[in-house]
Amino acid sequence: MEQHKLKELVKNMSLTEKINQLLQVTSGFFIDETVLTGPIRENGITEESISQAGSVIGLLGAKKYKEIQDAYIEKHPHKIPLLIMMDIINGFRTIFPIPLAQGATFEPELSKKCAEVAAKESAVSGVHVTFAPMVDLVRDARWGRVMESTGEDTKLNSDFATAMVEGFQGDNVGQEFKIAACVKHFAAYGAPTGGREYNTVELSENTLRGYYLPAYEGAIKAGVEMVMTSFNTLNGIPSTGNRWLNRDILRDEMGFNGVLISDWAAIEELQYHGYAKDRKEAAGVAMNAGVDIDMMTGIYSKNLASLIEEGTVKEELLDEAVLRILNLKNKLGLFENPYKDADEIKEKEIILCDEHRQVSLEAAEKSFVLLKNNGILPIKKEDKVAFIGPFVHEKEIYGTWSMLGRPEDTVSIADGAEKYRMDYEMTFAKGCNILGEEDRNLIPEHHYKKIIQEDQDRMLKEAVEAAKNADKVILTLGEHRCMSGEAASRAELTLPKAQEKLLHAIYEVNPNIGVILFTGRPLDLREVSEKSKAILNVWMPGTEGGNAILNVLTGKVSPSGKLPMSFPYCVGQVPVHYNEYFTGRPYNPGTGEKEYKSNYRDIPNAPLYPFGYGLSYAKFQYSDLKLSKDIMNEEETLEAYVTIKNEGEYEGTETVQLYIRDCAGSVVRPRKELKGYQKVDLQPGEAKRVTFQITEEMLRFCKADLTFGSEKGEFHVFVGTDSSTEEYVTFELI
Numbered sequence: 101m102e103q104h105k106l107k108e109l110v111k112n113m114s115l116t117e118k119i120n121q122l123l124q125v126t127s128g129f130f131i132d133e134t135v136l137t138g139p140i141r142e143n144g145i146t147e148e149s150i151s152q153a154g155s156v157i158g159l160l161g162a163k164k165y166k167e168i169q170d171a172y173i174e175k176h177p178h179k180i181p182l183l184i185m186m187d188i189i190n191g192f193r194t195i196f197p198i199p200l201a202q203g204a205t206f207e208p209e210l211s212k213k214c215a216e217v218a219a220k221e222s223a224v225s226g227v228h229v230t231f232a233p234m235v236d237l238v239r240d241a242r243w244g245r246v247m248e249s250t251g252e253d254t255k256l257n258s259d260f261a262t263a264m265v266e267g268f269q270g271d272n273v274g275q276e277f278k279i280a281a282c283v284k285h286f287a288a289y290g291a292p293t294g295g296r297e298y299n300t301v302e303l304s305e306n307t308l309r310g311y312y313l314p315a316y317e318g319a320i321k322a323g324v325e326m327v328m329t330s331f332n333t334l335n336g337i338p339s340t341g342n343r344w345l346n347r348d349i350l351r352d353e354m355g356f357n358g359v360l361i362s363d364w365a366a367i368e369e370l371q372y373h374g375y376a377k378d379r380k381e382a383a384g385v386a387m388n389a390g391v392d393i394d395m396m397t398g399i400y401s402k403n404l405a406s407l408i409e410e411g412t413v414k415e416e417l418l419d420e421a422v423l424r425i426l427n428l429k430n431k432l433g434l435f436e437n438p439y440k441d442a443d444e445i446k447e448k449e450i451i452l453c454d455e456h457r458q459v460s461l462e463a464a465e466k467s468f469v470l471l472k473n474n475g476i477l478p479i480k481k482e483d484k485v486a487f488i489g490p491f492v493h494e495k496e497i498y499g500t501w502s503m504l505g506r507p508e509d510t511v512s513i514a515d516g517a518e519k520y521r522m523d524y525e526m527t528f529a530k531g532c533n534i535l536g537e538e539d540r541n542l543i544p545e546h547h548y549k550k551i552i553q554e555d556q557d558r559m560l561k562e563a564v565e566a567a568k569n570a571d572k573v574i575l576t577l578g579e580h581r582c583m584s585g586e587a588a589s590r591a592e593l594t595l596p597k598a599q600e601k602l603l604h605a606i607y608e609v610n611p612n613i614g615v616i617l618f619t620g621r622p623l624d625l626r627e628v629s630e631k632s633k634a635i636l637n638v639w640m641p642g643t644e645g646g647n648a649i650l651n652v653l654t655g656k657v658s659p660s661g662k663l664p665m666s667f668p669y670c671v672g673q674v675p676v677h678y679n680e681y682f683t684g685r686p687y688n689p690g691t692g693e694k695e696y697k698s699n700y701r702d703i704p705n706a707p708l709y710p711f712g713y714g715l716s717y718a719k720f721q722y723s724d725l726k727l728s729k730d731i732m733n734e735e736e737t738l739e740a741y742v743t744i745k746n747e748g749e750y751e752g753t754e755t756v757q758l759y760i761r762d763c764a765g766s767v768v769r770p771r772k773e774l775k776g777y778q779k780v781d782l783q784p785g786e787a788k789r790v791t792f793q794i795t796e797e798m799l800r801f802c803k804a805d806l807t808f809g810s811e812k813g814e815f816h817v818f819v820g821t822d823s824s825t826e827e828y829v830t831f832e833l834i
């Protein structure tokens with residue numbers, strides 16, 4: 101529909117019809133099923149507002165979608181179609197590794213492929229918009245939603261945000277099998293005080309602009325069609341009511357002209373924050389702050405008319421919001437074809453097809469991070485291997501935001517082992533549940549599966565026997581999929597107690613342990629590391645998890661993942677991240693000087709495993725780090741070279757990382773910052789020279805005056821295998 105006709109349409113809508121276009125309700129208001137992702141409170145949503153609601157969250161399935169869309173348009177006074185939205189975070193029915201695991205691939209292009217597949221499966225099922233990518237920068241593993249982010253680095257998050265938006269949306273969302281993306285949560289939701297869910301966020305504007313905003317901006321530059329506000333306050337003002345954040349920064353500075361949607365009931369929650377005295381004031385604050393869609397409260401429907409009549413809210417703000425929503429429906433082609441790609445036949449053909457499973461397998465294999473390996477991995481054909489632990493047969497290995505993932509579609513470790521049973525002698529024993537009675541508070545009650553002590557004792561006994569009779573133990577440990585995600589903050593980062601018991605019992609009889617770790621977040625792995633000879637972090641790997649794990653365990657694929665988020669030495673270190681500042685008394689463990697230095701008396705400063713860290717079965721050696729010159733001006737580019745050689749007996753892929761330190765600035769500068777990365781495949785004995793281009797643009801940062809730019813002076817260049825790389829070369833920007 102031409103733009104002028106859209107404007108004409110808005111003009112012809114009544115005040116009530118315009119206001120109800122801003123309402124989003126769950127599919128439960130249309131059919132007797134939905135997917136609830138937030139609290140349901142008394143909301144006063146009326147039949148009339150439902151019949152004119154602009155969008156629905158949680159409607160799934162082409163057939164049902166078509167029925168509802170037909171019935172809705174039939175009754176709508178202006179035949180405006182419904183917009184259907186859903187959280188498709190890491191896959192629709194073909195589930196990919198959780199986003200934190202995708203970050204570990206250091207391969208945004210692969211996440212683009214995952215998003216393309218997710219978009220295709222979603223589109224044929226009637227979904228128009230996904231509430232992804234989540235790009236909140238995270239430094240605190242106590243916060244459960246770190247699993248949904250691609251990690252602690254600004255550049256990495258921005259690269260993945262761009263790739264995921266491109267994957268979901270293509271060149272334009274009207275194309276076949278494309279859906280609109282929604283970048284979230286604006287802004288800085290990933291920095292809650294104490295790592296406690298929904299808690300207060302306090303950031304200097306310099307830190308906000310320098311580290312937290314760029315990933316949202318990356319998504320906006322990639323053309324993301326929607327932004328979602330965050331639950332948190334930012335420096336005392338809730339994002340959902342924050343005009344400075346949503347109008348001055350998001351719209352005026354970043355140039356975003358798409359739809360801004362509240363998070364679930366976040367408009368109503370302005371009251372609970374103490375930022376609005378009642379629902380009506382909350383409606384006015386949110387509207388004036390630029391929030392277009394009210395997710396699931398009915399507050400706009402109930403209050404905007406009187407707010408406009410009394411002049412608190414200008415009607416043109418409402419008209420702008422309605423036009424933005426209609427624009428999105430128009431871009432999706434819904435006025436001409438309200439079904440878009442919804443198609444029952446294609447649903448059956450496309451969903452979980454082999455091609456999609458192959459993408460999930462590749463993403464899982466590349467996301468695994470080998471944290472330790474004293475040579476016990478890969479397993480050999482002559483090894484007698486006991487697979488032990490609660491994840492051996494576990495099929496819910498797809499993370500908490502994969503509400504459409506199904507166990508019956510998922511490959512467990514035992515499933516994946518089947519095809520290797522001819523060549524390897526394998527036994528399997530569960531040993532314990534993911535959670536024992538003493539761990540039941542770690543997940544919502546309705547997900548907990550009770551176990552009686554005698555069953556627990558029997559499983560443990562069987563596992564110990566299996567370990568005694570094996571050369572090697574592959575011990576599967578980790579988090580229940582609901583232990584991370586929304587409203588899943590934890591003050592401790594250790595394994596469930598039932599699993600600690602299992603680890604100790606197995607270690608007693610057979611210390612030849614290789615651990616497969618399932619987790620949605622960094623954990624305190626000191627105990628696991630002390631009692632194992634290898635740790636392969638597989639995160640929450642998704643539909644093809646078991647196949648990917650066996651391919652890596654048997655050496656068919658070398659692990660290549662790198663940590664997108666630091667694993668702390670212990671929870672007392674958190675928040676911990678690689679790009680910290682020096683302080684005026686920097687602590688350097690190498691010098692042995694501890695007094696009056698910025699350190700702890702009882703633990704190291706360094707995390708157990710740093711950002712960018714990950715081993716391979718190959719052995720990579722770096723040498724000959726050089727620069728093409730040691731002085732450059734703003735117009736010039738210089739090159740950094742390094743040689744990397746595989747001195748191992750396995751082929752492998754290394755993510756070569758470029759870090760730069762700005763030695764002095766108008767604000768203090770981090771110890772180092774990731775500025776580039778390249779993945780290099782090397783056969784045993786093979787060497788390659790890797791080159792990075794360094795430009796003035798890469799040296800820009802948020803200066804003391806809050807503008808972005810570079811400053812002349814000395815810079816150090818590091819190229820290595822992870823963020824703890826110490827060797828550097830120097831150049832000067834003049």
Ligand code: GLC
Nearest residue numbers: 137138187231284363364586
């Ligand atoms: C949730 C989440 C948000 C999600 C929304 C809709 O509360 O915070 O990420 O997209 O509700 O499910």
